[in-house]
Amino acid sequence: MHELGIVFYIIRDVKQVAEENHVDHVSTVVMDIGEVSTVVPHLLTDCWRWAADKEPLLQGCEMQCNTIPAVTWCDECKREYETVKYGKTCPHCNSDNTWLLHGNEVEINSIVV
Amino acid sequence: MDEVKVIEIKKSVFAENEKDADALRQELKSKGVFLLNLMSSPGSGKTTTLIQLINKIKDKVRIAVMEADIDSDVDAVKIKKATGVPSIQLHTGGMCHLDAEMTRQGLDNLNLNEVDLVILENVGNLVCPAEFDTGSCCNVMILSVPEGDDKALKYPLMFSVCDVVLINKIDILPYFDFDMEKCSKNIHERNPQAIIIPISAKTGEGVNVFADWLLHEVQEWKAQTREF
Structure with a gap:
């Protein structure tokens, strides 16, 4: 449900990076999305x-999503485990x-221009 | 073929909003205005709780309310009628949450020189509002008895960003299989610091406990302003 709001943030950030790099068209946006990010x-x-x-800079621009696995750290036995499988x-x-440890990322990894 | 270039960004989507939110908090501190962000699912009793709360403390602090909804102004009208405090309605234009920039736009419509406490009633939703820092000084959420004692397991982020969890509608506890102890345990597993206050917005039970906590927080915040 919040994905559209997040898209507006991505557009804002990508526009800024494009301007700083004097880029007039972006062909791909690569995202890193954690398994438990809720996105x-x-x-x-x-x-x-x-x-x-709707943005000239981003017309036809593809979005690629990399999935970042969710991993939890146990302070008691000092071991890692898969969050999605075992939870808390x-x-x-x-x-x-x-x-x-990781898995809640909603990050722009890179753009291809 | 055109040359292809990759520009690395590696930046959280929420980073800009978090910067905006921190700046807004600093500004509110310099003005001595305390901003409370109230969140919950739809129908948990946010507006009724606010009416009870405001009527208990409006003689002690100057209050204004910002109601955020996707559409309509029923909440803003209801608050103004039942409490007499200034109340404005913010429309999110279809979005399921408020961010720091939208909150700032709302605050621009209030006279902050005449207000100690601004209460932001966020969009009814347990997912999205938790992702976006509004710039508030504290986050409070309401969980109502009919929603069940397992909600902290299902919406862990919301429970982990809240300073206070109000458990509302305790007047109907006898009719539901709601285990208060289990509920507290689930919340504290996600957020050991969370203050849990059982209330009934209908009968007023427990609302004083929250009111006292809030008045204390507002005073502390204003004391920090004086040290500025």
């Missing part, structure tokens, strides 16, 4: 298509004293 890649690319075509509780020692 749904196919909704993001749908919203992107709708909004990007460590599968090795059953502790809830755990923290997300």
